[in-house]
Amino acid sequence: MTVKDMLGRSGVVSREEALNILNERLSVFNLTSQEISISAALGRVLALDITSTADLPEFNRSTMDGYAVRSGDTFGAAESRPALLRVVGDIPMGTMPDRSIVNGEAMKIATGGALPQGADAVVMFEHIQPVDTESIEVVKAVAPQENVTLAGEDITKGERVLSKGHVIRPQDMAALASMGITRIAVFGKPRVAIISTGNEIVPADTFPGPGQIRDSNSYSLEGFITLASGIPVKMGIIPDDYGRLQRALEDAVQDCSLVLFTGGSSVGTADFTAKVINDLGPPGVLVHGVSIKPGKPLIIGLVKRKEGNEQIPVFGLPGHQAAVAICFELFVKPILTRLTGAISDPALEGVAPNRTVKAKLARSIPSSPGREDHVRVTLEKREDGLWAKPVFGASGLISTLVKAAGTVVVPVNKIGIDVGEDVEVRLF
Amino acid sequence: MTVKDMLGRSGVVSREEALNILNERLSVFNLTSQEISISAALGRVLALDITSTADLPEFNRSTMDGYAVRSGDTFGAAESRPALLRVVGDIPMGTMPDRSIVNGEAMKIATGGALPQGADAVVMFEHIQPVDTESIEVVKAVAPQENVTLAGEDITKGERVLSKGHVIRPQDMAALASMGITRIAVFGKPRVAIISTGNEIVPADTFPGPGQIRDSNSYSLEGFITLASGIPVKMGIIPDDYGRLQRALEDAVQDCSLVLFTGGSSVGTADFTAKVINDLGPPGVLVHGVSIKPGKPLIIGLVKRKEGNEQIPVFGLPGHQAAVAICFELFVKPILTRLTGAISDPALEGVAPNRTVKAKLARSIPSSPGREDHVRVTLEKREDGLWAKPVFGASGLISTLVKAAGTVVVPVNKIGIDVGEDVEVRLF
Numbered sequence: 001m002t003v004k005d006m007l008g009r010s011g012v013v014s015r016e017e018a019l020n021i022l023n024e025r026l027s028v029f030n031l032t033s034q035e036i037s038i039s040a041a042l043g044r045v046l047a048l049d050i051t052s053t054a055d056l057p058e059f060n061r062s063t064m065d066g067y068a069v070r071s072g073d074t075f076g077a078a079e080s081r082p083a084l085l086r087v088v089g090d091i092p093m094g095t096m097p098d099r100s101i102v103n104g105e106a107m108k109i110a111t112g113g114a115l116p117q118g119a120d121a122v123v124m125f126e127h128i129q130p131v132d133t134e135s136i137e138v139v140k141a142v143a144p145q146e147n148v149t150l151a152g153e154d155i156t157k158g159e160r161v162l163s164k165g166h167v168i169r170p171q172d173m174a175a176l177a178s179m180g181i182t183r184i185a186v187f188g189k190p191r192v193a194i195i196s197t198g199n200e201i202v203p204a205d206t207f208p209g210p211g212q213i214r215d216s217n218s219y220s221l222e223g224f225i226t227l228a229s230g231i232p233v234k235m236g237i238i239p240d241d242y243g244r245l246q247r248a249l250e251d252a253v254q255d256c257s258l259v260l261f262t263g264g265s266s267v268g269t270a271d272f273t274a275k276v277i278n279d280l281g282p283p284g285v286l287v288h289g290v291s292i293k294p295g296k297p298l299i300i301g302l303v304k305r306k307e308g309n310e311q312i313p314v315f316g317l318p319g320h321q322a323a324v325a326i327c328f329e330l331f332v333k334p335i336l337t338r339l340t341g342a343i344s345d346p347a348l349e350g351v352a353p354n355r356t357v358k359a360k361l362a363r364s365i366p367s368s369p370g371r372e373d374h375v376r377v378t379l380e381k382r383e384d385g386l387w388a389k390p391v392f393g394a395s396g397l398i399s400t401l402v403k404a405a406g407t408v409v410v411p412v413n414k415i416g417i418d419v420g421e422d423v424e425v426r427l428f
Numbered sequence: 429m430t431v432k433d434m435l436g437r438s439g440v441v442s443r444e445e446a447l448n449i450l451n452e453r454l455s456v457f458n459l460t461s462q463e464i465s466i467s468a469a470l471g472r473v474l475a476l477d478i479t480s481t482a483d484l485p486e487f488n489r490s491t492m493d494g495y496a497v498r499s500g501d502t503f504g505a506a507e508s509r510p511a512l513l514r515v516v517g518d519i520p521m522g523t524m525p526d527r528s529i530v531n532g533e534a535m536k537i538a539t540g541g542a543l544p545q546g547a548d549a550v551v552m553f554e555h556i557q558p559v560d561t562e563s564i565e566v567v568k569a570v571a572p573q574e575n576v577t578l579a580g581e582d583i584t585k586g587e588r589v590l591s592k593g594h595v596i597r598p599q600d601m602a603a604l605a606s607m608g609i610t611r612i613a614v615f616g617k618p619r620v621a622i623i624s625t626g627n628e629i630v631p632a633d634t635f636p637g638p639g640q641i642r643d644s645n646s647y648s649l650e651g652f653i654t655l656a657s658g659i660p661v662k663m664g665i666i667p668d669d670y671g672r673l674q675r676a677l678e679d680a681v682q683d684c685s686l687v688l689f690t691g692g693s694s695v696g697t698a699d700f701t702a703k704v705i706n707d708l709g710p711p712g713v714l715v716h717g718v719s720i721k722p723g724k725p726l727i728i729g730l731v732k733r734k735e736g737n738e739q740i741p742v743f744g745l746p747g748h749q750a751a752v753a754i755c756f757e758l759f760v761k762p763i764l765t766r767l768t769g770a771i772s773d774p775a776l777e778g779v780a781p782n783r784t785v786k787a788k789l790a791r792s793i794p795s796s797p798g799r800e801d802h803v804r805v806t807l808e809k810r811e812d813g814l815w816a817k818p819v820f821g822a823s824g825l826i827s828t829l830v831k832a833a834g835t836v837v838v839p840v841n842k843i844g845i846d847v848g849e850d851v852e853v854r855l856f
Contacts, residue, residue, distance in 0.1 A: 038632075042651045056826070057641065063748075063824055093668065094628035096638035112628055112691075112747060112824075114639040154825040161830060169856050170651025171829040174749055177632035177644040178826050200522035200540055204466075204605035210524035211542040213485065216605040223470045223598025240521070263540075319540065321602055345833055347807035347814065348785065348855075355783055357776065379775035386775065396491055396540075397582045398484070398606050401599040402589060405773055427776075428597050 012289035012296070014412060015330055015372055021286050022300050022335060028311050029257065031341045032188035038176045041168040043229060044186040045341045050162040052179050055152035059096070060115040064147040067106040067128060067136060068097075068119035074141040082129065082137035091116065106136060115148060122147035155179065165343030187341035192230040193252035194218045196237045197245065197273070198263040198319065203237065216398065217262040217317070217324050224328045228336045230258070246276045253280065253305055253312045257339050260332065261299075263319035273316040277301035290331075291412065292372045294323035298331065320396040325428075326374045326407070355427045357406075359388035364419045367410040376404035377425055388425050404428065440717035440724070442840060443758055443800055449714050450728050450763060456739050457685065459769045460616035466604045469596040471657060472614040473769045478590040480607050483580035487524070488543040492575040495534040495556060495564060496525075496547035502569040510557065510565035519544065534564060543576060550575035583607065593771030615769035620658040621680035622646045624665040625673065625701065626691040626747065631665065644826065645690040645745070645752050652756045656764045658686070674704045681708065681733055681740045685767050688760065689727075691747035701744040705729035718759075719840065720800045722751035726759065748824040753856075754802045754835070783855045785834075787816040792847045795838040804832035805853055816853050832856065 013021070033047035062068065069085060077083040090108035091097045100117030101107060107116050115122070124147065127140040155161055161179070162172055168186075176184065196218045204214045215237055222232040233256055238248045252259045261273050278284035280303035287300040299316030313335050317327050337344075359379060367373040377388040388408055393400040406427040410417055417423060441449070461475035490496065497513060505511040518536035519525045528545030529535060535544050543550070552575065555568040583589055589607070590600055596614075604612065624646045632642045643665055653660040661684055666676045680687045689701050706712035708731035715728040727744030741763050745755050765772075787807060795801040805816040816836055821828040834855040838845055845851060 038647060039650055042654050058636065059639065061824075091639075093626060094637075094640050112626070112641065149824060154827045161827070168651075170648040170655065171749065171753055171826065171856065173651045174644040174648035174752075175826045175830045177647040178642055180632060180635065180642055182633045198521060198540070202522075204608060205610045207608065208486065209522075211487065211519075212522050213540065214606055214608055216602040219466060219605040220598040220602035222467055223596075223601045226470050227598065321599065324602075325599055345807065347809045347833065379773065381775045396489075396577060398599065398603045399582045399589070402603045405775065428599065 011287075012291050013287055014291050018287045018290045018298070018300060019331060019334060022302065022313060022331075023338075025283060025286060025302050026311055026313055026335070026338070028309050029339060030308075030310055031339075033185050034188055035183050035185050038168075038173050038182050038184060041173060041176075041184060041186065042170065044168050044189075045229075046162055046164050046166045046168065047185040047187045047341065049160050049164050050176065050179075050181065050184065052155045052157055052159050052161055054179065055157045056155035056178055057149055057151055057153070059151050061149045062109045062111060062113045062115060062122045062147060063149055064122050064124045065110050066108075066122045066124040066147065067138075068101065068109045068113075068115050068122055069106045069138070069142065070101065070103055070119060071121040071142050071144045071146065073103060074121075074123065074138045077138045077141045079139045082139045083141075084131070084135060084137055086135050087133075106138075120144050120148070163343070165341055167342050189229055189231045190257040190336060190339040191233050191255060192225045192336065193233050193235050193256040193259045194221050194225075195235045195245075195248050195252060195259065195261050196263060197240065197261055198237075199239045201237045201263060217319065217321065220321065220324060221260060221262060221317075221328065224325070224333070225336070228333045229340050229342075230336050240272055242272055242275065245272050246279065249276050249280060249303070249314070250306075253303055253314075257312060258332070258336055259312060259314040261314070261316045262324060263317075274299055274301075277303060277314050277316070280304070291370055292326065292330070292374065294318065294320055294374065295327045295330070298323075298327050300331065321398045322376065322396070322401050325401060356424050357386060357427065359386040359423055359425050360384075361408070361417055361419055361421050361423050362387040362389040365390050365408070365410055365417045367414065367416045369415050370412060372412045373410035374407045375410065376400050377406060377408050378403055379405045379425065388423055401428075439715075440719050441715055442719050446715045446718045446726070446728060447759060447762060450730065450741060450759075451766075453711060453714060453730050454739055454741055454763070454766070456737050457767060458736075458738050459767075461613050462616055463611050463613050466596075466601050466610050466612060469601055469604075469612060469614065470598065472596050472617075473657075474590055474592050474594045474596065475613040475615045475769065477588050477592050478604065478607075478609065478612070480583045480585055480587050480589055482607065483585045484583035484606055485577055485579055485581070487579050489577045490537045490539060490541045490543060490550045490575060491577055492550050492552045493538050494536075494550045494552040494575065495566075496529065496537045496541075496543050496550055497534045497566070497570065498529065498531055498547060499549040499570050499572045499574065501531060502549075502551060502566045505566045505569045507567045510567045511569075512559070512563060512565055514563050515561075534566075548572050548576070591771070593769055595770050617657055617659045618685040618764060618767040619661050619683060620653045620764065621661050621663050621684040621687045622649050622653075623663045623673075623676050623680060623687065623689050624691060625668065625689055626665075627667045629665045629691060645747065645749065648749065648752060649688060649690060649745075649756065652753070652761070653764070656761045657768050657770075658764050668700055670700055670703065673700050674707065677704050677708060677731070677742070678734075681731055681742075685740065686760070686764055687740060687742040689742070689744045690752060691745075702727055702729075705731060705742050705744070708732070719798055720754065720758070720802065722746065722748055722802065723755045723758070724751075726751075726755050728759065749826045750804065750824070750829050753829060784852050785814060785855065787814040787851055787853050788812075789836070789845055789847055789849050789851050790815040790817040793818050793836070793838055793845045795842065795844045797843050798840060800840045801838035802835045803838065804828050805834060805836050806831055807833045807853065816851055829856075
């Protein structure tokens with residue numbers, strides 16, 4: 001048995017292949033749902049379609065401050081030829097008009113006010129001249145329905161306003177409130193287990209002994225999981241011991257919808273991680289090794305819960321801090337998003353609307369063919385624009401991630417990027 | 429007194445001017461600080477610089493699985509001319525080596541393991557051939573420090589790792605954990621008061637009477653404030669009554685760092701809103717009217733707390749839903765960000781790294797010169813790429829905001845955008 005076989009890396013696959021393999025195999029996962037207040041709904045995923053039970057607005061409303069009129073009375077009106085109208089009352093906000101109007105009449109109305117029967121348009125204050133307390137001159141014609149929102153024009157009774165799988169944005173909270181829907185059913189956030197592995201790892205709040213280091217990956221993972229709408233569940237630090245790793249994975253699989261091992265895919269612990277995943281399969285390990293840098297030793301697997309037929313994705317993330325960040329973004333996040341129940345706008349699929357900025361590359365980046373390189377960069381504003389400076393350094397250095405503003409990708413089919421070339425920086 | 433004077437809109441200013449006026453006048457604001465766990469620190473703003481109290485790593489570490497060696501022993505090594513080394517032990521993870529090595533010796537080591545005294549490099553497993561249990565052949569030379577992270581190479585003792593004003597990202601949580609810093613001082617999140625105004629407004633969970641509508645803007649504002657790292661504080665619905673509005677503003681100013689009136693800048697309530705702001709000044713109202721659409725009737729003011737010299741920014745947001753969204757993004761968010769204590773990367777200033785996508789415009793957008801138009805668009809994927817379709821409709825329609833994927837901006841100096849032109853869509 002060669003070291004290469006031991007590592008199980010003989011079948012390194014591309015980023016796309018790795019993700020496709022898992023996405024195709026992951027067919028059964030359960031989504032729970034819960035009812036919450038719309039005030040707490042930001043970023044949550046709708047578990048049911050939302051249908052309006054009433055027309056919105058419920059009455060013809062003015063969109064301007066002015067006078068409700070019959071548009072026909074204003075036809076041909078101009079500064080030189082104003083239309084004289086009799087003011088027969090005003091419409092206090094929050095009430096229905098106490099009368100209707102006929103030809104030659106107008107009522108004072110504010111933005112949002114309810115139009116009286118007989119009126120079909122609103123003339124803005126700016127286009128009238130007061131004559132006396134009882135009459136006005138209109139100096140500009142209005143068309144029928146001008147400055148008016150008709151009942152039901154915004155939302156029609158029975159209309160599906162938001163769909164199952166939609167991620168709630170602030171304006172959706174307002175739309176729900178407008179319809180009087182103040183509680184909604186959303187999917188439960190997926191619980192994501194974090195299992196820190198390695199004999200050398202000690203808790204962050206302790207003082208490491210000789211040769212030991214503090215657990216840090218579980219903290220960045222907490223942050224990444226929270227940003228991706230999951231609930232981080234820390235399972236503690238497990239030493240490189242097959243039995244203890246197996247029990248930790250079993251516990252995690254019962255309690256969570258996704259499991260992340262960190263520090264468990266270099267040779268020291270990779271065999272354990274792969275073995276416990278395989279022993280809880282089938283299918284077990286699906287991918288061991290991807291052609292990206294950093295992040296090559298990534299393990300992706302799928303295991304089953306003891307009861308039921310639910311499948312739980314398991315990732316063995318490389319221990320290096322930069323590799324954890326890149327592997328989370330590229331592999332864990334898309335799967336976690338599926339587990340939230342979110343359905344993204346099909347128009348945006350594959351468009352990757354990340355927070356990015358354009359810059360010029362300040363130093364050439366070398367790369368190997370057949371490998372997708374994710375290079376951390378700092379940003380510098382110069383007279384001629386923004387420049388991205390690659391931060392070189394082992395992927396194990398946390399300082400390179402802290403100093404960097406984002407990453408530049410060298411695609412798999414490109415051998416590096418030259419100094420001065422335009423690049424897109426994906427911001428952290 | 430003309431209606432125009434009543435509205436106080438004679439001095440409409442540009443978006444940049446409006447923001448500059450407030451930013452320059454807002455000089456005194458207090459930031460509180462609190463100590464929290466790094467697990468809860470995502471998105472929070474550091475109130476103090478973070479300095480490392482130790483070197484990181486604290487010992488020379490291997491970045492590979494392999495053998496710790498003296499690099500000089502491998503010089504000239506090749507497949508055809510391997511260097512023979514005696515294996516004198518291995519280094520279990522989490523321990524310091526129990527001995528040092530001299531010329532001709534090697535010790536087995538895993539990624540993250542501590543190098544023994546005498547070793548200055550690590551040969552990867554892939555570049556050795558086992559001879560017997562006690563010796564190996566090295567088939568590729570290593571340079572001094574190859575595959576090694578030196579003590580202090582990542583972070584040096586006394587180095588400032590993160591600065592006051594920095595917004596905590598997942599990788600920063602890991603960096604703090606690495607240094608054993610598990611609690612940090614962060615600025616308190618700014619409390620932002622939301623005062624819904626208007627006689628026609630009723631709570632969202634009630635059934636509106638004739639001419640009434642439900643409060644909805646306070647819900648979208650809750651969402652926008654949360655996204656911008658503030659704490660929304662709902663002050664309830666206040667009718668158009670000078671005394672009650674004044675008491676509500678006084679209460680809000682005592683309790684919050686920023687106050688938002690919603691529904692209070694159309695003519696019906698604009699005079700009240702402007703008056704209560706002026707009466708709690710000076711300076712009171714700074715801006716009344718900006719040359720953007722939607723959002724023109726925006727009021728911006730600055731008032732003082734009863735005690736102390738702290739100044740509280742107050743915004744009178746137009747009541748229309750689309751105007752609320754645009755005014756928040758353009759005016760409230762930058763001020764709220766200042767109040768969080770966050771200091772953004774100077775390289776990114778003015779670069780606006782929003783979530784954007786490129787598209788072609790599917791229908792021409794007309795616009796008036798001297799006005800910045802923010803037009804809502806839906807996105808459609810066609811064979812030749814992404815197309816943005818303007819959603820026309822009064823800014824009071826919530827459905828246009830719900831259906832839209834984002835906005836396209838027609839700059840102030842441009843008269844519309846033609847069909848087929850490339851546009852940048854700022855996603856919601």
